[in-house]
Amino acid sequence: MKLFKPLYEKALSWSSHPRAEPILGGLSFVEAIIFPVMPEIMLGPMVLARPKKWARFATISMVFSVLGALVGYALGHFAFTAVRPLLDSLGWLERIDAQVAELQVIATQSPWSAFWILVLAGFLPIPLKIFTWASGIVGVPLLPFVASMLIGRGKRVYLLAGLIRLAGPRAEAALHRWIEWIGWAVVALIVLVIVYMKYIN
Template sequence: MRLFEKMYARVMRWSQQPQAPYALAGLSFVEAFAFPVMPEIMLAPMALAKPERAFGYANLSLLCSILGSLVGYALGHYLFDALRPLLADLGWLPTIEHWVGLLRSKASSHPWSVFGMLVLAGFVPVPMKFFTWASGIVGLPLLPFVASMAVGRGKRVWLLAWLIRSFGIRAEQMLRRYSEWVGWTLLVLVVVVLGWWWHHH
């Protein structure tokens, strides 16, 4: 069954549609405070379809992610107590409280001491919303928060854009040829990561 080959062809066709940048912007914005799907899932095929626009798409995703992170910060800062039951029902509360404890311990020494932690957070496969909510709950100063979000998420989308801009045609040809193997491999990796995360949290 050639499941991922057909899916890849469909995604590549869709990524060339005029409305694709709007969808990328919306996903990047919402993912920063609510949605669990990383925007790179849309950014990659869009950049592959049009490598000359890879950095433009990356910058669009980054800008919307930063705006979304401010929404997550505000929700955590002003509405955390009111939304606590909802967060508990969603299963987010333990993870958010875990990061609140870490950020609070770092911030007690100096606001910029959490910068490195948040930069690293932007590069690990943990949903960004946990860090944006936790930062708002702790009340981190906005300048270190926005700077860390920009660097943390920026290095991800810019690295992806650079790779596709540099190897776009060859990468697209390889992905098209081996899309089935890549798809099933990524699916197995996702299951393994989710299993590890569930086991340790």
């Protein structure tokens, strides 16, 4: 069953929409909070369509991602108590509490240690929104948090946009060819993370 290739082709059509930039900003904002579709799926086609604006597009995605990350931080900080019963019913609460306690110790000892953890999180194939919520739960100071989001998100979107700008149509051809495999690999990874959190202690 093909799922991600049609989504990618739809994103290609969005990239030439007159309001492509606001759509990219909105997608980047919502994805940083909860939405599962990464903004890169739209950023790439937009850079291919208008390569001279690659830095502008990357900046829009980064700025709105950071704004969304701040909302995720606030939700983690203020709404975690409300969702604890749900997490407990899923069997995740004990593990989450342990990880939160560990990060709390790190953040208390040195806020900039938490900064480096969050920067490195940007290199992992785990949705960054998990770390934004966790940062809010723990209460990581805002300055290291915002700095880590700027670096973590910035390096992703600028590297992608820059590489596509340099590679041009060859990058689009490769992405178009492998997008289905990439998409299902990410889904499989997310399922493995969920199974690990629920059944492995």
